[in-house]
Amino acid sequence: MSAWRLLLTRPAEECVALAAALSDVGIHSASVPLLAIEPLSETAEQRAAMLELDRYCAVVVVSKPAARLGLARLKRYWPQPPAGQAWFSVGAATGAILKEHGLNAYWPDVGDDSEALLALPRLAEALDVTSPRVLILRGEGGRELIAETLHQRGVLVDKLELYRRYLPDYPPGILAQTLRSERLNAVVVSSGQGLQSLRELAGSDWTALRELPLFVPSPRVAEMATTLGAKIIVDCRGAGTAALLAALREHPEPAS
Template sequence: MTTLTSSNYRVFATRPEQQNESWVLRLRSLSYLAVDTPMLAIVPVAEPKHLQAIRDTILRLDQFYALIFVSQNAVNYGFEWIDQFWSEFPAGLSCFAVGSKTEQCLRDCLDAIYPAFAAPLVSGGEAMTSEALLNVEALLGVESKKIAIFRGLGGRTKLQDSLTSRGALVEHCELYHRTCPAEMSQQLSEFGVCIESDIFPLFSGETLENFHNILVRQSLPEWQSVQLVVPGERVAKYAQALGFKRIKVALNASEPSMLNALSECTNRV
């Protein structure tokens, strides 16, 4: 049998445009034939009711015990708002991040905008899950404490449900929404899909859903047999439920974990 090297595989880079450029470069540096095809778009909210809800939360920032940021997008969009209304970061306010990458993004924003900020930052570490963050000591005793979760519209309610069950007063600050890029279907048609040598690393359940919908709409023969790389068992189970058969599960949605899983796919004989 023929051994395929990384250069024989075409890897579709499917991250949102904001993150995809660096992901493409990283894939190409490892000799993958990377195809720049974002399958998820991150768009800031624009409806007046959503903008007013964000403003109301930001103006009350000093009333909260903690802010939780679920993603790098939540950090970036969140601090665009915070910077508008707070010349100094509220004293005593703790910040938490879901995962080490979001934690680093949070540190970078604080260093750039509020260099005097000295409170510790806490994350769920390499696990990059809400479940891991909920195990940190500072979020165990939160009865009657106000917590704001910075995130996109919709999504999982695990953090809110768990913290509310511990007695916390939780509200969401929803800054953006996720959608399917308008050009995604055309791009996939132009590039085509080769079942034998194409690999699709999908960093989220929303990306997986967009990809599935396009494949079904285009009636791609044997679409169930395309090779996926997904972050964690939760997204893997969703992929199975949608009908996909070849699913490689990464430890989490960090680029190193996804690359490790991708490498295992491409090292097959």
């Protein structure tokens, strides 16, 4: 049995899957989902983007919710997706959803963050056309680094915001109570917005919570955690289960 006892904060459905994977390797966890998903209504501009999907040399999908909601719209407008179009995902789990739909999906072998995707040679190949244009499927306000970097590379970028994440309503002190009752000794966040929700929900309990090891998905979120005063930050270099398990193996376990 591992000495790690983790607080999970992903959306509820993802917490269930992650908790099961952790349990399989002897790691106890408890969940306080800090991000709930609410689909957004389709706008006229978004409908136009989907109807003209074949004008994009690549489609980038940044998350599993974006993949599921985007595929629902794809089925509505494109029973047969544009032939040969390249689809890209930030991580393997999102990419698997796209592959299951029969799309030409690609993602980094190492690292499941924006930086790894932007360094992917297959993405550079897809963009090597006259007047490259990319559609990004994402949540409200998500992953600006991808859009900004592509724009700097001379790519015309359109964004399709399919959902918003929000902090569920919890009673005061829920984090501290869960940490105590479950005897947790580390916290896992999967995004910058998740970290912001953690800080917001913690309130005055943040002073104690920030002393625990904090597992984050990328250097960007690690920098945010540093700014917020977290004391022990572990960059998993990815938000997926495999990245977290690797980071847990590499970081010394707390004393029992």
